[in-house]
Amino acid sequence: MSRLLKPYPMRSSPLFQTSLLPWLHLLLGWMLLCLCGAAQAAPAAVALREGSSRLALAGHYEIFEDPSRTLTAAQVDESTYGWTTQRHVLNLGHSTSAWWLRLRVANPESAAITRILDLQNPRLDDIEFNLIRPGQPRQSIHTGDRLPYGTRAIQYHGFAFPITLAPGESAQVLIRLDSHDGYFGLLPMALLSEPVFQQDTQRHTLLCGLYYGALLILLLYHLCLLGSTRDAAFAWYVCYLGFLVATRFAMEGHASQYFTALPPDWINQGLLLCYSMSAVLFGLMLMSNLKTLLVQHPWLQRTCWAVLALNAVPLPMALMGSYSGTLKLAMPATMLSIAFVMGMSVWAWRVGMRHTRYFLAGSTCMLTGLLAERLRLESALPDHPLLAYGVAIGSVLEALFIAIALAEGMNRMKADKLHAEQQAREAQALLNDELGRLVQERTLELESANQRLTTLSITDELTGAYNRRHFQEQLAERIAQARRSDDAIGLCLFDLDHFKGYNDRYGHPAGDEVLRRVSSTVSRHLKRSVDRLYRVGGEEFALLISSADHTLGDRFIEELRTSIHALGLPHERNEGGVVTASFGLAWCSDVARAQIDAESLYRAADEMLYQAKALGRNRVESSEVAPRPPSARRA
Structure with a gap:
């Protein structure tokens, strides 16, 4: 021996x-x-x-x-x-x-x-x-x-x-x-003595009950938070608290005391599994809280996974029920993890993640509790009852500080979310303003394009005057308006004399140029918005005139004829050797009584145009459309 x-x-x-x-x-x-x-x-x-x-x-x-x-x-x-x-x-x-x-x-x-x-x-x-x-x-x-x-x-x-x-x-x-x-x-x-033993037992049971109760209250509270937030950090924390309570419950012997039906080997093996799993879950919880920092520093993420894997190494030994082997691997891994958590918490705190200071405080409390209980057992510290529960007190404080860290982390996430939402609203407002400006610009462009299309649809491409389709619409509308307001209306038709001979002599491009020059000259004389020039045929044009005095109207048409003649455009096949035009003007002072329509007024102006040509061209002929007698209107 x-x-x-x-x-x-x-x-x-x-x-x-x-x-x-x-x-x-x-x-x-x-x-x-x-x-x-x-x-x-x-x-x-x-x-x-x-x-x-x-x-x-x-x-x-x-x-x-x-x-x-x-x-x-x-x-x-x-x-x-x-x-x-x-x-x-x-x-x-x-x-x-x-x-x-x-x-x-x-x-x-x-x-x-x-x-x-x-x-x-x-x-x-x-x-x-x-x-x-x-x-x-x-x-x-x-x-x-x-x-x-x-x-x-x-x-x-x-x-x-x-x-x-x-x-x-x-x-x-x-x-x-x-x-x-x-x-x-x-x-x-x-x-x-028996009284002292009973007193110690009751005190131990009471303190352990307070310990389990505190951790279970934290577990249930954060379980409710997990149900409402679906945050992975709360899930890891709830699991960590559950395994921490189970570890302490088995380590203090209460699992054997209150679950006597379970085989003792199951309880011992469960203790080892809970101890190892609590260390792994603590690491997952920390990584979930520092995911922003880990994304920014991939090497730190790899280090965290390495430390987490180190804490997972004892799990196979725990499954095999090796108490000694599990502790030999788990204790160094635990101490290394605590040191790593403290170091990383300090660093994260310094870079602005203020909630990690609670992880630092929790790890410090846990380490202090471990050292205090160990030093008491080594007689380096006095045998005080509080020191006997150093690990329990340290783990409760650690759980509380982690809960505070999670709460502050959640508040920080809310603040970041609100800030992000505010920035999103501001960006949305800017985008809406920009979109409104673009929509307004596009609307104006579209209106302008539509206006151009409308203008093109009613405008003669060669001369710039309104085309025949728009003339027919305006003629019917102006007659209806004159019938309602009892106003006078005049229609003037004119065409260029011997224009076919001009095209034969000078060519169609020159003829097109003459048409543009004539149209431009006539348009310059039209000062009122109601007076408009229309091209109704090859070299035939029309004017809609509103004037209460027919004499003034006739004089205005005469000025147009004179201005065309004054252009002096050469025309060898026309009398006088220049381009001239013949005008036919039809007036209707009482549209309602005359019972006139667009076709009748056009026919009257056309008769005047033919009469001007018959009388030698380069002249103006006008007539008044007389009202119909009552018998004719009845008929």
């Missing part, structure tokens, strides 16, 4: 192979002698007194290592030496050996006394408790986290064993600790 302390091999170096080597051998031998002497000095029995309600066992028990895992309680009881520790917490860590603890207790009081030996570690896989009294049968209890809950001596979330001694009686306690896969963890032990 070997000792707990084993000599560690020293690294060989040139310094150790010189003259210092004999002195180091001498110093090492003296230290081993001192250690052996300390190991052989068995601690005195622990006196159970009425006034001592809580007794820490540091330095009061002996430790034996069983590498073969075959020692029995009788063999350990007969052993005369062991190793003691003055540390408040026994740290067995990872080991393939079984371990024995031997404790001597005595009752110097005059009355029977009972104390509860609380191992204060609900994750011990295999425990064999032996109470040996002189002259009495050995009392043995075999329990553990891997055994059914009914094997426990006290219905408790952890492992506690009652020790009752009669007055003046002494006994020896032997505890064998074994592990499923080599992980033992920390073992803070204490002897408590």
Whole structure:
């Protein structure tokens, strides 16, 4: 049977192979002698007194290592030496050996006394408790986290064993600790009176209930937010809280206490899965909150995925139920992740993502809780009740800070959305203004185009005068208007004299030019908007005139004839040798009484035109269309 302390091999170096080597051998031998002497000095029995309600066992028990895992309680009881520790917490860590603890207790009081030996570690896989009294049968209890809950001596979330001694009686306690896969963890032990044990149990249950309640309230609240927002960050946070509660519920032993129907192996395996999944979900939640930053920096996104993959590595070990292997991989990954989250939160905070400061605060609280609880177990900090729940307090604060970060992130997203909507509205307003301007421009262009099309549809292409179709429409409209308003109306028809001979002599291009010159000359004399020039045939034109005085109208037509003659356009086949025109003018002073229509007025003006040609051309002939007698109107 070997000792707990084993000599560690020293690294060989040139310094150790010189003259210092004999002195180091001498110093090492003296230290081993001192250690052996300390190991052989068995601690005195622990006196159970009425006034001592809580007794820490540091330095009061002996430790034996069983590498073969075959020692029995009788063999350990007969052993005369062991190793003691003055540390408040026994740290067995990872080991393939079984371990024995031997404790001597005595009752110097005059009355029977009972104390509860609380191992204060609900994750011990295999425990064999032996109470040996002189002259009495050995009392043995075999329990553990891997055994059914009914094997426990006290219905408790952890492992506690009652020790009752009669007055003046002494006994020896032997505890064998074994592990499923080599992980033992920390073992803070204490002897408590029954009232103190009940008080500690109630306080622990109350604090754990507050812890679970706080996390579950956060979970339900953010589950409602998830239902309304459909935000992936809330989904990851809700899942993270669920796995965090499940991890702590199993780690504190409450899963074994309240779900006794479940096989113990399932609970242990579920603990490992929940622990690993909570780390992975935390990473996904962080990435979801920093997706804007990750999109801007692809290398940071790749780093986050690498850290997330590192936290996912323990999952296969957890599925295989390897507690020791999972923790060996998960603990370094967790510490690295916390450091990475803190560093990335600081950087994101500095670049303007102010809500990441809450991730920094949450990670700091979690790290502080871990360190505080660990330092308390290492006796570096006082044994204060709050420090015993450092991890729980740190995780609650972390969850609260993350909730605040999510809320601020959501508010920031709302603000960004409102800002984007405002910019969109402004852009839409500008676009609408621009669109309105373009529509107005296009409308004006379309109206202009329509106007041009309309003008082209009623205009003669060669001369620019109105065409025959528009003349017919205007003639009928002007007659109807004159009939309603009892106004006079005049129609003048004129054509160029011997124009066919002009085309034969000078050619059609020259004839077209004459037509344009004549049309332009006549149009310049038309000052009123109601007086219009129409081309109704090849060289035949028409004028619609409104004048109450026929004499003035006749004089105006005469001026037109004179202006055409004054152009002096050569025409060898016409009298006078220049281009001239003949005019026929028909007036109607009383359209209603005359019962005249467009055809009648046109026929009258045409008769006057033929009369002007018959009388020698280059002249104006006019006539008044007389009203019809009543008998003719009746007929």
